[in-house]
Amino acid sequence: MTKSFVETNPDANTSDPPTDSKAEVPEQPDPSKIEVVSVTDEDLPIVETPNTLNVSPLGSIDADPQSENEPAKPEESKPPAAPSPTMPITKVQPFMNEDDLEKSWKSRLLAHRLELLIFSCVILAVILILGIGLGVGLSCAGKFRCGSSSQCISASAQCDGEVHCDNGDDELGCVRLSGGDSVLQVQRGGVWRTVCSEGWNNVLGASACRQLGYSRYVESFFIFQTSIEQDLQLHLVSINLSQSEITKLQNATASSKSQCSSGMVTTLKCLECGSRPRYNTRIVGGNISRLGQFPWQVSLHFSSEHLCGGSIITSRWILTAAHCVFGFADPSMWAVHVGLTEQPVHGAQSLSVEHIVYHARYRPKGLDYDIALMKLSTPLVFNGLVEPICLPNHGEEFAEGTMCWISGWGATEDEGETSVVLRSAMVPLLSTKTCNQPEVYQGFISAWMICAGYLEGGTDSCQGDSGGPLACEDSSVMKLVGATSWGIGCAMRNKPGVYTRITRSLSWIRQQMEREESRTSSTQSSDN
Numbered sequence: 092m093t094k095s096f097v098e099t100n101p102d103a104n105t106s107d108p109p110t111d112s113k114a115e116v117p118e119q120p121d122p123s124k125i126e127v128v129s130v131t132d133e134d135l136p137i138v139e140t141p142n143t144l145n146v147s148p149l150g151s152i153d154a155d156p157q158s159e160n161e162p163a164k165p166e167e168s169k170p171p172a173a174p175s176p177t178m179p180i181t182k183v184q185p186f187m188n189e190d191d192l193e194k195s196w197k198s199r200l201l202a203h204r205l206e207l208l209i210f211s212c213v214i215l216a217v218i219l220i221l222g223i224g225l226g227v228g229l230s231c232a233g234k235f236r237c238g239s240s241s242q243c244i245s246a247s248a249q250c251d252g253e254v255h256c257d258n259g260d261d262e263l264g265c266v267r268l269s270g271g272d273s274v275l276q277v278q279r280g281g282v283w284r285t286v287c288s289e290g291w292n293n294v295l296g297a298s299a300c301r302q303l304g305y306s307r308y309v310e311s312f313f314i315f316q317t318s319i320e321q322d323l324q325l326h327l328v329s330i331n332l333s334q335s336e337i338t339k340l341q342n343a344t345a346s347s348k349s350q351c352s353s354g355m356v357t358t359l360k361c362l363e364c365g366s367r368p369r370y371n372t373r374i375v376g377g378n379i380s381r382l383g384q385f386p387w388q389v390s391l392h393f394s395s396e397h398l399c400g401g402s403i404i405t406s407r408w409i410l411t412a413a414h415c416v417f418g419f420a421d422p423s424m425w426a427v428h429v430g431l432t433e434q435p436v437h438g439a440q441s442l443s444v445e446h447i448v449y450h451a452r453y454r455p456k457g458l459d460y461d462i463a464l465m466k467l468s469t470p471l472v473f474n475g476l477v478e479p480i481c482l483p484n485h486g487e488e489f490a491e492g493t494m495c496w497i498s499g500w501g502a503t504e505d506e507g508e509t510s511v512v513l514r515s516a517m518v519p520l521l522s523t524k525t526c527n528q529p530e531v532y533q534g535f536i537s538a539w540m541i542c543a544g545y546l547e548g549g550t551d552s553c554q555g556d557s558g559g560p561l562a563c564e565d566s567s568v569m570k571l572v573g574a575t576s577w578g579i580g581c582a583m584r585n586k587p588g589v590y591t592r593i594t595r596s597l598s599w600i601r602q603q604m605e606r607e608e609s610r611t612s613s614t615q616s617s618d619n
């Protein structure tokens with residue numbers, strides 16, 4: 092085997108000392124004697140080399156003063172300097188045969204790989220430990236998370252009558268109305284229990300309505316425990332008022348039961364809603380709406396222009412879509428027009444907005460959590476032309492095919508102008524399964540959405556209708572089932588309207604209203 096290399100003085104057995112070395116050179120070899128030759132392993136002298144590599148300190152070698160002024164010569168043209176006994180020697184690896192070289196490289200490569208493997212394993216383990224630790228910390232596993240903060244409290248501390256979270260979130264959303272009969276349920280330790288009639292009174296009723304975000308209480312009445320939905324009969328509780336007044340139901344004494352001793356459970360009404368006292372159903376007006384036909388429909392004006400629709404849900408609250416207010420959450424820029432059918436608005440009641448809140452998880456690029464609430468600066472006066480729509484109850488299902496109403500001042504065709512008159516149409520509800528079909532919305536429909544419309548197209552909501560109601564009649568009252576959210580085009584084949592599902596949004600709605608009610612009532616009492 093032969094190798095080509097630049098031969099230096101073999102006897103010295105050193106590599107070239109730095110060419111810029113100023114070391115004294117006793118005898119310079121003739122540059123003409125340097126030549127490229129071919130040698131074999133046998134030609135090489137056997138050299139004893141110590142195991143340690145002695146590298147000369149560069150600092151001990153002075154720079155050649157010549158090189159500062161002269162242009163650098165190519166390396167090959169310089170005569171190799173002869174070693175001097177005083178000069179530090181840079182020792183290099185002696186020549187090896189190919190097998191040794193290969194073995195050495197292989198073992199070095201193996202060692203290197205092993206090091207790399209161990210290093211990555213350690214890094215991976217550290218990331219895993221940190222990740223799990225962080226994940227457990229952030230997920231609040233088995234605990235209650237205080238809103239969207241990182242604070243966690245024990246699950247049993249939720250709804251126990253004492254505030255544990257800094258933001259008070261653990262005592263919000265502890266009451267709900269469920270099923271077709273508006274049965275009252277309270278939550279304790281993560282379990283929802285239906286309230287028995289025994290021990291119940293109007294003081295508790297008023298307190299429950301406040302917790303549901305209403306400022307009023309209409310009535311409580313009792314119905315047979317056996318007449319309500321099966322799942323609502325599983326966990327029961329009776330509540331007894333020990334003090335004359337309580338702030339929250341969870342401050343009263345509660346005893347869990349498997350049977351109500353009276354055999355009756357409590358239903359609650361906080362608001363007269365969903366009726367149209369000034370709407371004469373004998374008038375058929377095509378798709379142009381009559382005054383009083385949708386008394387909960389509002390027109391939301393931003394900078395004096397109709398931007399979106401909305402629905403009156405209490406005398407102080409308007410429900411709309413988050414995409415209507417995202418980036419426009421300055422209440423002073425908005426006006427809420429009520430009791431009207433024609434735009435531009437003259438004579439209709441216009442109210443200013445005190446507070447706007449949209450779902451914290453809403454993102455403009457996403458389609459989920461498209462829900463917002465506007466709190467009016469002054470309460471509405473209901474008069475038949477202005478009325479609230481009922482919210483559905485927890486667990487209420489609206490079957491596919493149920494015919495519901497959509498209404499608004501939105502465009503009458505895709506990319507068209509907004510309508511001057513309030514228009515409305517009847518559309519059937521579609522199941523999520525139908526709406527998620529490949530030819531429809533291909534799995535884009537989440538639990539926060541409900542579809543309504545015709546797969547053949549033709550009737551739909553459109554731009555400018557957003558935030559407005561999808562209202563369905565249920566036991567002779569109108570209930571808000573959806574808020575107009577999105578769609579591809581308008582009234583296109585296989586592209587029905589998509590609405591924010593109100594039954595999915597109930598606890599969010601209640602919490603916002605309750606938080607605001609307790610905030611204002613506490614500031615009111617501290618003002619007094």
Ligand code: ARG
Nearest residue numbers: 552554555556557577578588
């Ligand atoms: N996003 C629209 C708005 O802001 C509503 C679109 C409804 N589209 C539909 N095809 N249903 O007004």
